[in-house]
Amino acid sequence: MTDHKKLANAIRFLSMDAVQKAKSGHPGAPMGMADIAEVLWRGFMKHNPTNPKWADRDRFVLSNGHGSMLIYSLLHLTGYDLSIEDLKNFRQLHSKTPGHPEYGYAPGVETTTGPLGQGITNAVGMAIAEKTLAAQFNREGHDIVDHHTYVFLGDGCLMEGISHEACSLAGTLGLGKLIAFYDDNNISIDGHVDGWFSDNTKGRFEAYGWQVIDNIDGHNPEQIAAAVKLARAETEKPSIIICKTIIGYGSPNKSASHDCHGAPLGDEEIALTRKALNWEYAPFEIPADIYAAWDAKSAGQSAEAVWNEKFAAYEKAYPELAKEFKRRVNGELPANWAAESQAFIEKLQANPASIASRKASQNAIEAYAHILPEFLGGSADLASSNLTLWSGSKPIRAKQNVDGNYINYGVREFGMSAIMNGIALHGGFIPYGATFLMFYEYAHNAVRMAALMKQRSLFVYTHDSIGLGEDGPTHQPVEQTASLRLIPNLETWRPADQVESAIAWKAAVERKDGPSALIFTRQNLAQQDRTSEQLANVARGGYILKDCAGTPELILIATGSEVELAVKAAEALTAEGKAVRVVSMPSTNVFDKQDEAYRESVLPSSVTKRVAIEAQIADFWYKYVGLEGRIVGMNRFGESAPADQLFKLFGFTVENVVAKAKEIL
Numbered sequence: 056m057t058d059h060k061k062l063a064n065a066i067r068f069l070s071m072d073a074v075q076k077a078k079s080g081h082p083g084a085p086m087g088m089a090d091i092a093e094v095l096w097r098g099f100m101k102h103n104p105t106n107p108k109w110a111d112r113d114r115f116v117l118s119n120g121h122g123s124m125l126i127y128s129l130l131h132l133t134g135y136d137l138s139i140e141d142l143k144n145f146r147q148l149h150s151k152t153p154g155h156p157e158y159g160y161a162p163g164v165e166t167t168t169g170p171l172g173q174g175i176t177n178a179v180g181m182a183i184a185e186k187t188l189a190a191q192f193n194r195e196g197h198d199i200v201d202h203h204t205y206v207f208l209g210d211g212c213l214m215e216g217i218s219h220e221a222c223s224l225a226g227t228l229g230l231g232k233l234i235a236f237y238d239d240n241n242i243s244i245d246g247h248v249d250g251w252f253s254d255n256t257k258g259r260f261e262a263y264g265w266q267v268i269d270n271i272d273g274h275n276p277e278q279i280a281a282a283v284k285l286a287r288a289e290t291e292k293p294s295i296i297i298c299k300t301i302i303g304y305g306s307p308n309k310s311a312s313h314d315c316h317g318a319p320l321g322d323e324e325i326a327l328t329r330k331a332l333n334w335e336y337a338p339f340e341i342p343a344d345i346y347a348a349w350d351a352k353s354a355g356q357s358a359e360a361v362w363n364e365k366f367a368a369y370e371k372a373y374p375e376l377a378k379e380f381k382r383r384v385n386g387e388l389p390a391n392w393a394a395e396s397q398a399f400i401e402k403l404q405a406n407p408a409s410i411a412s413r414k415a416s417q418n419a420i421e422a423y424a425h426i427l428p429e430f431l432g433g434s435a436d437l438a439s440s441n442l443t444l445w446s447g448s449k450p451i452r453a454k455q456n457v458d459g460n461y462i463n464y465g466v467r468e469f470g471m472s473a474i475m476n477g478i479a480l481h482g483g484f485i486p487y488g489a490t491f492l493m494f495y496e497y498a499h500n501a502v503r504m505a506a507l508m509k510q511r512s513l514f515v516y517t518h519d520s521i522g523l524g525e526d527g528p529t530h531q532p533v534e535q536t537a538s539l540r541l542i543p544n545l546e547t548w549r550p551a552d553q554v555e556s557a558i559a560w561k562a563a564v565e566r567k568d569g570p571s572a573l574i575f576t577r578q579n580l581a582q583q584d585r586t587s588e589q590l591a592n593v594a595r596g597g598y599i600l601k602d603c604a605g606t607p608e609l610i611l612i613a614t615g616s617e618v619e620l621a622v623k624a625a626e627a628l629t630a631e632g633k634a635v636r637v638v639s640m641p642s643t644n645v646f647d648k649q650d651e652a653y654r655e656s657v658l659p660s661s662v663t664k665r666v667a668i669e670a671q672i673a674d675f676w677y678k679y680v681g682l683e684g685r686i687v688g689m690n691r692f693g694e695s696a697p698a699d700q701l702f703k704l705f706g707f708t709v710e711n712v713v714a715k716a717k718e719i720l
Contacts, residue, residue, distance in 0.1 A: 060332075062345060066128040067332070069127075071085075075322065077146040078319060079146060082303065083303040083317075086305060086315070087238060088125055088298075091300070095279075096129055099287070103359045106355075109355075110384045111200060114185075114202070116181070116204070116206045117168055118172070118175045118178070118208040119238065120168030121155060124142075126156055127161065128142070132341070133349055133350065133351040135162050154169075156169070167504060170504065172211075172217040173501060175212055176218070176474055177476055181477045181478070181480060183451075183478060184431075191458045192379075194376070204232060208238065213252075213256060216469070220470030226263035227264060229293075231291050232290070233294070234286045234296070242312070268286060268296045270299070271296055272298070274304060291453075302316060388427075392427070404554050404585060408582060410553055412576045413576060415557065419556055419561075420487075424445050427485065431462065431484040432487050433487070434471075435490040438489075441515060449461060468490045468495070469497045469500075472488065475514075476510055479505070479512050488512075488513075489517065491530060492535050492536070495516055495532075495535050495572075503542055505569075505570035507544070514571070514572045514573070517576070520615070522576055522577060522578045525697060526695065531692070531693035533670075536671045536672075546571045547571070547644055548563070548572065551618035556573075580616055583619075583622065595646065596641065596644065596645025597654075597657055599656075600637045600639040610665045611625055611636070612638045614669050618637075620668055620709065620712060621639075623709050624712035635716075638657055638658065663684070664683070664719045666686070667679055670688070670705070671688060674688075685718060687706055
C-alpha cells in the first residue's frame with residue numbers, strides 16, 4: 056500500500072480515539088505530524104521492532120512529548136510489543152502508555168519527554184555518542200556504528216532556553232547525523248504564538264551552523280521525503296526541517312486552533328473528522344491492509360541480520376575491539392575494575408594527604424579513567440575549577456579528536472546535564488559533567504529526569520558551601536545539597552576526604568540503576584584515620600568514624616568539610632569525660648537503603664542526644680537528630696569574606712559545636 060494519507064490517518068484516529076477514551080491528552084500534535092511520521096518511519100527509520108535495543112538502530116525522540124499518542128501509535132503499528140489494548144489504556148494506572156512518553160514503559164521509547172526542550176537536548180547527547188562511538192570503534196570497511204538520531208519538536212521546545220544551549224553546541228560539534236523536524240504550526244496552549252514567539256527560526260539555526268531546510272509542507276509526503284534525503288546527505292552539519300503543519304489536521308471545527316492542543320476533540324467532532332478524512336472504521340479499528348503496510352518487523356529483522364554479518368566480519372578482523380564494543384554497549388565494567396579501584400582506595404588510606412576534595416575527585420578520575428575508556432567527561436566552562444581534566448583527556452571537536460573523551464560544554468549547565476542523559480541513554484559511555492554546586496539550580500530538571508529514567512549520569516559539583524568564601528552568597532550553595540538528596544533515585548555524596556571521595560566515585564561508576572551527584576570542596580580537608588572495617592563501611596553511606604567505650608551518650612553526625620570539625624569537637628567533649636560517637640555520613644541516600652540492623656548499629660535509637668553538623672541548610676537534618684537534637688547548619692544565605700571568617704561567623708567552630716552538645720547533655 057502506498058496511500059500515504061490513509062496510512063497517516065491510522066495515526067490520527069488511534070490518537071484521537073485514545074485521547075477521547077482517556078478523557079484527556081493532546082490530539083493536535085499527533086494529527087498534525089502524522090504525515091511526517093509516516094514518511095520518516097516507513098521510508099527512512101532503521102529499527103527492529105522485535106529487538107528494540109539493537110545497538111545500531113536509529114534513535115527517535117518525540118521532544119514535544121505531550122503528543123505521546125503519536126509515538127505510541129507508531130510503535131503499535133510497526134510491530135513493537137504495544138498492543139491495541141495498551142493504546143486503549145492510554146493515561147491509565149500501570150499502563151505502558153502514560154500521558155507522556157516514559158523511558159522503560161513501552162519498548163521503543165528512547166527517552167522520557169514532556170518537559171519541553173529536554174528531548175532535543177537528549178537527542179544531541181545521543182548524536183554525540185553515536186559520532187564518538189563510531190570514531191572510537193569503526194575501522195576502514197567496518198562501519199559497525201552508523202545510525203541517525205531523529206527528533207520531532209514544536210514551538211514550545213524552541214522557546215525553552217535549553218534548546219538554545221543544546222542546538223548551539225550541536226552545530227559547533229558538527230553532528231551531521233542529527234535531524235530535527237520542527238512542527239511549525241503557530242499554536243501553543245495559549246493560542247496563536249505570534250504575540251509571544253516571533254523568532255526567525257531559520258536564521259537562528261543557520262547561525263548555530265545547522266543546515267536549514269524550510270518551507271516544507273508537512274502534509275506533502277513527496278516534499279517531506281525529499282527534505283529527509285537532503286538532511287541525510289549533509290554529513291557535517293545537523294539539519295532542521297521546518298515543516299508547516301496544521302495542528303489537529305482533519306478536524307473540521309478544531310484544526311489550526313489551540314482548542315485541539317490539549318483536550319479531547321469530543322465524540323461529535325471525531326465523527327465529523329472520520330467523515331472529512333473518509334475513515335470508515337470504528338474506534339481503535341485498523342484494517343489488515345493498513346497493518347500490513349505499517350509492519351516493520353520483517354524489514355527490521357533483515358536490517359539487523361545484515362548488521363550482524365558486518366559485526367561478525369568486524370569481530371574476525373578486530374577481535375579485541377569487538378569484545379570491548381560489546382562490553383561497553385552492554386554497560387558492563389572491565390574485568391579488572393573491582394580490584395584496581397579497590398587497590399587505589401587502599402593506597403589512598405595508607406598515604407594520608409590533606410587536599411581539597413575537588414582535587415581528590417580529579418585524582419580519582421585520573422586513576423579510574425585509565426581503567427574506564429567509556430568515561431566521557433566534561434565541564435560547563437569550569438574545568439580548571441571543577442578539576443575534571445585528567446592526563447588522558449582528549450577534548451572533542453567537530454573535525455579533530457572526534458574519538459575523544461571530553462566535552463567542553465561551555466556555560467550551559469542545563470544543556471550539559473540533559474546532553475549527559477542522552478549520552479547515557481544511547482549507551483557505550485559513562486558520562487560525567489561538572490559545574491559549581493550553586494549552578495546545579497539551572498540544571499535541576501535534567502538531574503531529576505536522570506533519576507526518573509534511572510540513567511548512569513554522574514553529576515559532579517564543586518565549591519560546595521560557604522567554604523568557597525569571597526565569591527559570596529550568589530555562589531555559596533546552602534540549600535542545594537538538601538535539594539539533591541530529596542530527588543528520588545538520586546544518590547548524593549558529600550565526602551570528607553580523599554578516601555571518601557574515591558569511594559564515592561567508585562560507587563557512582565558501579566551504580567547501573569540511577570544517577571549520582573558527587574559534591575566536593577574548594578578548601579583542603581584533613582584525611583581521617585580508618586580501620587579496614589571502617590573503610591569498607593564508607594560505601595554504606597554512613598559509618599562510625601570515631602567511637603567511645605560502651606554506649607555513647609552523644610552522637611555527632613557530619614558530612615564533607617564538617618567531619619573534621621565533628622572529630623575535633625568530639626575530642627574536646629571526650630576530654631571532659633563525655634562518651635561521644637562521630638558518624639561520617641557521606642551519602643544519606645545510601646545510608647537510608649541499608650538494612651535496619653546496620654542503621655541501628657550506627658545510630659542506635661536509644662541514643663537520642665544527637666548533633667548534626669553541615670554547612671548546608673539545617674532543616675534537612677531533623678530526620679536524623681529528631682526535635683530534641685541540635686543542628687549546626689545554615690538558616691540563611693552566606694556572605695562575601697574569606698572562608699575561615701565565614702565558618703566562624705556562622706558557628707562552624709569547635710566551641711559552638713561543644714556548646715550545642717552541652718545544651719542536650
